Amino acid sequence: MLRAAELVAHVMEGGNLTDAFERMAEANAAWPDGTRGAVRDLAWSTLRDYGRGDAILRQLLHSAPAVLIHGLLLVALMRLVQRPEQAHTVVDQAVQAAAVAMPGLKGMVNGVLRNALRQWAQWPAWVDADDEARHAYPRWWVERVRKNHPKSWQAVLEAGNGRPPMALRVNRRRASVEAVLAELEEAGIAARAVGGDTLLLAHPLALARLPGYAEGRVSVQDAGAQRAAPLLAPRAGERVLDACAAPGGKTAHLLELADVELLALELDPRRAQRIRRNLDRLGLDARIQVADCSDVGNWWDGRPFDRILADVPCSASGVVRRHPDIKWLRRDEDIAAFAAQQARIVDALWQTLAPGGTMLYVTCSVFEQENTAQVVRFLDRHADAEPVPIEASPDCPLLPDAEHDGFYFACLRKKA
Structure with a gap:
């Protein structure tokens, strides 16, 4: 419980959940799979439950506790929801964790959680009275999804709160x-x-x-992510660019589909190493280069590409169930910043595409500003670009469900 609380507290302080968990797992290499899985599941579940634990704690606390204790209380509340029949054991475990982390606050943890149990019947009302707690998303996020997907917004939110498929x-x-x-x-x-x-x-x-x-x-690899390579449809002998390649799943899929000359770009050297490891395991090869894909002058040799996969940085709102820390870390104004970055990238990459070539624009976002609106703006800027229909539609917004995460695909051809 304490380890999961440390991960939650790290996110509350602005840190990345996946990176923190990987560092923790490396530092505790002797953990059996069961322990590693339990820590991960409890931290991820607590963070998916954005706002609900806090809605309960606001009724029980007079002031905000230290961030680690705050994280511990949130984890304990999640465990109580998951295992109500073990309530007293859960409280005892939380108190023991507090005794290790901050001994002076173990009495407070004990009192808050036992008071929470006494008022168990009030929890639904406390959560329902808070808009963010009811949906388990920041208010701005709910409003964006409601505006962008008026017929399916609730299903989109619910899918993002569930456990992801494998x-x-x-x-x-x-x-x-x-x-x-x-x-x-x-x-x-x-x-x-x-x-x-x-x-x-x-x-x-x-x-x-x-x-x-x-x-x-x-x-x-998520079933939705697997649509990218077939949509780009590489053919033997072509020059292909995967512009934002790590961790290499789509890179590998492209190479599995056709014998192509592939360049994989990745800005982060550590993540670029993951591409190589993935390709080695699969018996595949590509040229991997650490570079900023938008800074064309630093990596492009002047030879045009036949196909480009532009899987651009985005809000990751379509994969939030896999990365629940983004509920805590993203802000509404971040979406405009992502859109501006995406525009810089696709404008730069377009220079490197051969006439008659195809670029597949991909995000794992459900926000229109990063998706259809981005492509419309791109087509306005580039008279030599034309959309290629995907299954008789101008683009392919893929909303998250029980089988796949949320993605967006748009296929763009450079006129010959």
């Missing part, structure tokens, strides 16, 4: 969908094919239990 991508150079399904069945792992090279697992599991992963027959 999908596999079969490496067609080393296996077939049918062979991997048979291998999973033999291992007692329920899965089903959902189109293309994609398999959806009935239940998430640790990579160590996944047959064929170490041998490069499968990769873990």
Whole structure:
């Protein structure tokens, strides 16, 4: 419980959840898979529940506690929701954690949580009275989704509050969908094919239990993310650019589909190393370069690309269930900043695309300012660009659901 509270407190102070968890896991390499999974699940669940714990704590606290104790109380409330039959054990564990972290506050933790239990019946009313707590999102986020998706806004929010599905991508150079399904069945792992090279697992599991992963027959990649490579549709012999490539899932998928000359760009050297590790496991190769894709003069050799994957930085609002810290870290004004960055990137990349070539614009956002509105502005700026329909539609907004995360795809061709 204390470890999960440390992760929650780190996010409350403005830190990145995934990075913090990876550092914690490295520092505790002896943790068994069960412990690592339990810490991760409790921290992620607490942060997905944005605002609800605080709505309860506001009724029980006279002043804000130290951030670590605040995180501990939020984690304990989540555990009480998950395991109400173990209420007294949960309280005792929280008090013991406080005794380790801040001994002088263990009495306060004990008193707050026991008072919370006495008023258990009031929790729903406290949460329902707070708009942010009711939806488990910041108010600005709710309003954006409601405005952008008036017919489906509630479903979008609910999907982002759930646990994410686990999908596999079969490496067609080393296996077939049918062979991997048979291998999973033999291992007692329920899965089903959902189109293309994609398999959806009935239940998430640790990579160590996944047959064929170490041998490069499968990769873990969201089913929605797997749409990018087939939409770009690389052909043998073409020059392809993956402009924002880490961690390399889409890079690898492109190479699995066709024998192409691929350049993968990544700004962060540490994340660029992950691309190489992923490609090595899958038996694939590409030129990987650490560079800012918008600074064309520093990396482009002047030879145009036939196809460009522009999977641009974005709000990540379509994958919030995988990265619940962004509910705490994002601000409404950040969306305009992302949109400006995206525009700089696609304008720069367009210079490197050959006439007749195709650029696939991709975000993992559900916000229109980063999606359709961005593409409309791009087409206004570039008279030599034309949209390529996707399944008879001008673009492809993919809203999150039980099978995949939220993405946006738009295919753009440079006129010959």
